[in-house]
Amino acid sequence: MSKRITPFASRYCSTLDRLKEAIRRKRPGIFRKGVVLQHNNASPHSANLTQQWLQRYGWEILPHPAHSPDLAPSDFHLFGPLKRHLGGIAFETEDDLISELRNWFDNLDVDFFPVGINSLLSRWQKCIDLHGDYVEKK
Template identity: 90%
Template sequence: MSKRITPFASRYCSTLDRLKEAIRRKRPGLLRRGVVLQHDNATLHSVNLTQQWLQRYGWEILTHPAHSPDLAPSDFHLFGPLKCHLGGMAFETEDDSELRN
């Protein structure tokens, strides 16, 4: 493993530790039934340290291709400003909510 990747992989595994603890607290039986984690094939997700963590706890990986259209950047840049624009508005009917040209 590259020395440049090691600190990031360690931090990612720490994040997985916090996720595991949150699941244990909030959904007690879920860890016994098994966890399916979805992530892409980013280097951070595929390095040995991360793979060892996932094997240790028996988490199954549901792969997701990097740069998938299901994770379109427009989603991240669209909904935040839209939420700010519509914040505080109230619509009484569906017709009131439609944008008019």
């Protein structure tokens, strides 16, 4: 029995379309080398529609052990500092929040994202060494 096409999978594929176009414009050499994508096992990521999209464009997916947020750079590198920055601030409007988020992202050190991405290799190695257990546990 095949999985239903969910609106979330359709939306995720639309996001992948925009990502593909942005990579094509900004980093055309990546397509010659091949795109390697890391996403978790959320249902939009594992849906048949998404899998078909990924196969159509030949994007390689890094396997992601279940319940391992410690392998997603957004979880281990981005959201912690962002949460600490926003902690205790009461925003009066959504626009105030958006403004603060833009300010925070605009003022990140130029090395912020490369540091997070580059630490992924050692985190993956820890996960392999721990046979898929949480990297942060050991």
